[in-house]
Amino acid sequence: MEKRFASFTEEMYTYPREEGSLIPLLQKAQSACGYISPAIVETLADYLQLTESEVFGVASFYSQFRFTEPGRHSISVCLGTACHVVGGGTLLETCERDLEVKPGECTSDKRFDLNRVACLGCCALAPVVKIDDDIHSKVNIIKLKEMWSNYE
Amino acid sequence: MNNFTKLKKQSTAEWNTLLTGEMPVIYLGMASCGKAAGADKVREAVKKALKKYHLSAKLVEVGCIGTCYLEPIMDISAFGNPRVSFGNVDERAADSIIRKYFLEKECHKGKVLGHFGAASFDGIPRFFDQPMLQPQVRIVTKNCGLIDPENIHHYIANGGYEGLAKALQMTPDKIIDEITHAGIRGRGGAGFPTGIKWRTCRNTKADQKYLICNADEGDPGAFMNRLLIESDPHAVLEGMLIAGYAIGASQGYIYIRAEYPLAIIRLRHAMKQMEKAGLTGKNVLGSAFSFDIRIKEGAGAFVCGEETSLIHSVEGKRGMPRTRPPFPAVSGLHQKPTVINNVETLGTIPHILRNGAGWYRQFGVEGNFGTKTFSLVGKIRRSGLIEVPLGTPLRKIIYDIGGGSQKEFKAVQTGGPSGGCIPEELLDTPVTYETLASVGSIMGSGGLIVMDRDTCVVDIARYFLDFIQKESCGKCTPCRVGTRHMVEILEKICRGEAEPEFLDKLESLARLVKSTSLCGLGQTAPNPVLTTLRYFRSEYVEHLKEYYCPALVCSSLIEYTVVKEKCTGCQRCVSVCPTGAIVGPRSEPHNLDPDKCIKCRACYDVCRYDAIAGNAIVITSRKEE
DSSP states (O other): OHHHHHHHHHHHTTSOSSGGGHHHHHHHHHHHHSSOOHHHHHHHHHHHTOOHHHHHHHHHHSTTOOOSOOOSEEEEEEOSHHHHHTTHHHHHHHHHHHHTOOTTOBOTTSSEEEEEESOOSOGGGOSOEEETTEEEOSOOHHHHHHHHTTOO | OHHHHHHHHHHHHHHHHHHHSSSOEEEEEOSHHHHHTTHHHHHHHHHHHHHHTTOOOEEEEEOOOSOGGGOSOEEEEOTTOOOEEEOSOOHHHHHHHHIIIIISOOOOTTTEEEEOOSSOBTTBOBGGGSTTTTTOOOSTTTTTTTSOTTOHHHHHHTTTTHHHHHHHTSOHHHHHHHHHHHTOBOTTTTOOBHHHHHHHHHHSOOSOOEEEEEEOOOOTTOOHHHHHHHHOHHHHHHHHHHHHHHHTOSEEEEEEOTTOHHHHHHHHHHHHHHHHTTSSBSSGGGSSOOBEEEEEEOOSOGGGGSHHHHHHHHTTSOOOOOOOSSOTTTSOGGGSOEEEEEHHHHHHHHHHHHHOHHHHTTSEETTEESEEEEEEEESBSSOEEEEEETTOBHHIIIIIITOOBSSSEEEEEESGGGSEEEEGGGTTOBOOHHHHHHTTOOOOSSEEEEEETTSOHHHHHHHHHHHHHHHOOSSSHIIIIIHHHHHHHHHHHHHTOOOTTHHHHHHHHHHHHHHHOSSHHHHHTTHHHHHHHHHOHHHHHHHHHHOOOTTSOOGGGEEEEEOTTTOOOOOHHHHHOTTOOEEOOTTSOOEEOTTTOOOOSHHHHHHHHOTTSOSOEEEEEOOOO
């Protein structure tokens, strides 16, 4: 973790020290470290000459940023309109119940973190669930449970 | 213009080699939708099959042609025959399609969709004569699914960058005249005339101007922009160059959602090729015009589709709107004149420049010229992305192109969370900005969500309001507090806890939020509620007075039961029930404990889709006074 944080800060110095760099840097930090930790907020505030509350204020405004450690795999359940009308909500509830996790959180064994996403843009194949980088289409409860077993 | 002529020659040669060369070509639809349907596995199966049968062919990855319900799609062109398209290809089908085509010299009859030739071929229909495609007019989606989006030569060989080359020989004012005459209006949803926007920016004096391409397609249930960028990124980039030249900007940004990783990859790839070909940077195509393009990844906020919010987000701030005027075309990014155009608008611009405003005006109707893309999804038989001339009636889109709804049609939602539900009796409404507004909806960016009798309109209104309430930026009170109250009322109606007077409260609250919110998000948020109240009021009343949900959706108002006479005791439902609510020994009718049942529908689905089960599980809703 510390190593990844160090490599991020190194890269941070290549960005111009202006407010416009804040969101790209937050995105960089999250892809390097997995989530926005208090240490990242502090480092960015210092580098961009903003207050920590300003940095956190921007980060917490956007749904992309998470403030808790992610699991080994990320499940994103699409709740776009097309997915909603064919049962996306039930899939999210099933994940919550069976994995005992709430959206935005991570299972106690760190295997999965669960997220709700507004739309993945694969509406013609609804409902869709994304696990890591794989988009699964026309998912139902039975298929969902089978999918989990492929991610340890 | 020598640079471009040379480029065009090289591209045409490469494209012709692909089309007429000795080497057979296999095209695979590899946009996000194709991938989600399993196109990656099909590609591996194709490679394996080629090896197995000792064949060689060139694999070309293309975007999506729009018939998403047929994904994964694979095309073959070989032996001088026209390109033939196959649909719903899985790994096994890929093998047999290749075996039949190359060894037995025949097209797999079960999977063939159509061919792209001019004449008839082997008794196969033309691809574009299919019912879903025949009524369409494809301008902005012309190349989608046909060319390799990662190969600039494919784009150029098909007329790409000709619009730019032509534009660079015109004065900026002349270009704006042409765009104004073409009558194109913003395809992001509001329909502001593009020419007027450009003129305002052009006429504002400043040392720096910006162009922003708005690819923050946040509308849930819409994917026109994703598909266009993934399938033909250069069309959008060419449009940006033309717009930049016309308004006098030297810097362009593409603001794109981070949820579209493949689209971002395709854009980056395309931008590298442009730089190499001298299409961006200093002196574009040897002219005096210089232009740089940068990608700004959005971080997930629906409100950032609004111009002033988007600008704040690019500046690194919270994406909150501000009052207008000043309009961004006068004072936008870093207080400089900025034009913000939607992806589809920019993708259309090169075609107008190439073919002229007069050509463009032949499509559509007076005041609403040209075509519009729609993502046709929900309970529709043929889902996907379509492009039709403005003025096409909704009925034609849903029935002729989409094949109708899966069960009895109930409504169609246009414009996503900002639009409204349009009922059956208004389906002859032609799709134009004004007519959709007159029935209480909006054009929006192009999401068309079809609902059938299994969709509950109260639940849909609750869903959209809940979405808006979560996405409200919190700056103005009507939107922040008003939408919250509306969600609470709708939730109570769905739970059967509301009083009859709640409907009037809901309606007056909706009108208040609509008339007093600061930006478009709040002003349009009540549309789903107002239109469903207008066209489906009786359904609200049934929820309120009879605790009855006719679509059997609202979980507090429905019950699951096992019909003993029908149950075969196959135990499939027992195995999927997550709470152990269904019990019973094999071969005997099962019991469902309503106290344990969480109404997740899992048992209902297996009972319907499993051959050994007997449709024994039924859902009912109370209907009592």
